[in-house]
Amino acid sequence: MLKIGLTGGIASGKSMVAARLKELGAVLVDADAIARDVVAPGTPGLAAVVRAFGADILDAEGRLDRPRLGAVVFGDPERRAELNGIVHPLVRRQAAAVIAAAPADAVVVQDIPLLVETGQQSSFHLVVVVDAAAEVRLQRMVKHRNMTEEEARSRMAAQAARDVRLAAADVVLDNSGTPEDLRGEVDRLWQDRLVPYAMNISNATVAARNGGPVLAPHDPDWRRQAGLLMDRLRAAAPDEVLAVEHIGSTAVPGLDAKDVIDLQMAVTDLEAADRMAPLLGAAGFPAWPGILLDSPIAGRPDPAAWSKRLHGNADPGRPVNLHVRVAGSPGWRFALGFRDWLTADPAARDAYAAEKRRVAALHASDSSTSGYAQEKEAWFMETAGPGMERWAASSGWQPPSYASAGSGRLDT
Known part of the structure; x- marks a missing residue:
């Protein structure tokens, strides 16, 4: 319904x-x-x-x-x-x-x-x-x-x-x-x-997406749209959700991006992610099938630690990637750190923008964005991972600590 x-x-x-x-x-x-x-x-x-x-x-x-x-x-x-x-x-x-x-x-x-x-x-x-x-x-x-x-x-x-x-x-x-x-x-x-x-x-189907990567100038309204989506997601499974946050390129001011909003939902474990999947589907965010892995960043080879669940939006008018990750896992930490690093460091943001434009040009005629995503993996492994870690160490950055599911609070 x-x-x-x-x-x-x-x-x-x-x-x-x-x-x-x-x-x-x-x-x-x-x-x-x-x-x-x-x-x-x-x-x-x-x-x-x-x-x-x-x-x-x-x-x-x-x-x-x-x-x-x-x-x-x-x-x-x-x-x-x-x-x-x-x-x-x-x-x-x-x-x-x-x-x-x-x-x-x-x-x-x-x-x-x-x-x-x-x-x-x-x-x-x-x-x-x-x-x-x-x-x-x-x-x-x-x-x-x-x-x-x-x-x-x-x-x-x-x-x-x-x-x-x-x-x-x-x-x-x-x-x-x-x-x-x-x-x-x-x-x-x-x-x-x-x-x-x-x-x-x-x-229980994610809205179809066709065509290769098309980058758009940063839209300040992406932040407002993400806020509306995050409120719905928190309301969908309040007893299981630790937090929902806006991540990815649309969360970084000034960064060109595909018009796809990436959100990260933090949970206590993947069993919680699987329990809430029907609730997320009813809220308009059905799961893509299968257990997905993030690519290990900066030499972290443990596949199990990078497991996640991926949902998308059933709404054909607003593409969304919803990454459901365990709080404290490497993928969860990297998504938050990468966003904050690019926001804090204009040079890093511009370097990523240049890489995105290069790869988008290579895959402009593709029928999907999978080739674009795969092509960027080397940059993430060789540049993004080490660069983000150096910035985190020098700035003292730490990811948030969540109080409890449904609390809406962060421990600081």
Whole structure:
């Protein structure tokens, strides 16, 4: 099952996107609709709201008077938090029941206006944000919802700031144009990414990658994207994961790299790695088959010490290599040290960049990147391994020491 979190600022066009995804075949879980259901007349939810806010928030028929309640809470963060504390748990329980009834291979879209505000980002395979500039949304509220400008700005201020929402997004749908433009974006997202992503999760398959190595200039957004992925991975197996860290070339500022994010997950032993493999698969990171070995670096020949498990992303829109290694193992240590060495030493970073460009040119016409990876092995053995060790000795670098699985802390 592919779980999509859909959000956007008020008047961004989120409801239009939700409706189109439902037409295309998604199972839609509408938090707003559920929020109305859980405070319908006669429900425990409505009784709780009345106890907190008084009978004045009911209309003549005993139903919740939403404009009146909105006038109370939207200008008062404490009262808004009190209302959310009543309604949000009820909404989540009912949403969970709808999701549990969905087919195993479904694309489930949860339309959640306050997804970011309530910290639910890591609960989804992807977060889709529908975006439009603040002034565009303001005009829509005044024109189509009969709000005053003051009322509209108050509603906008009650939600997360636009930059905060965008920082949580895996996908941004721009709704500054026409409805037809937005529907076209949704259709392309569905066909090119969501459908194959759901199929890959169902089949426990890593998304296909074709073509030889293509290096791109360093993208500062790689760090943000890695952060989103790491949060999901920690949430996938909190009792087994010691840490997840961004490694590889995309983690080194200023270094050209293939647009593939490398992450390292630290575990206590490979038995833990194997236990968590189904959980990682369900989270969208299926395993590549077989027990893989890192190449021994700097004359360390013990193959067993370099064993790891390798997972990839089922998402065709974001290639990922997830290296699951035992904390304290040589491969784990080298991945962290190599990243930190290149970050600290511009000359080492530039030397590696030159080697990457040389090897990428040799393998530009390949159908995969395996030849590119193999060609770099000699440089790692002869240059990277010794160079990193000399830097570690001279700088006093030491790898982190993790407290315990699920703690989120590092011992220092």
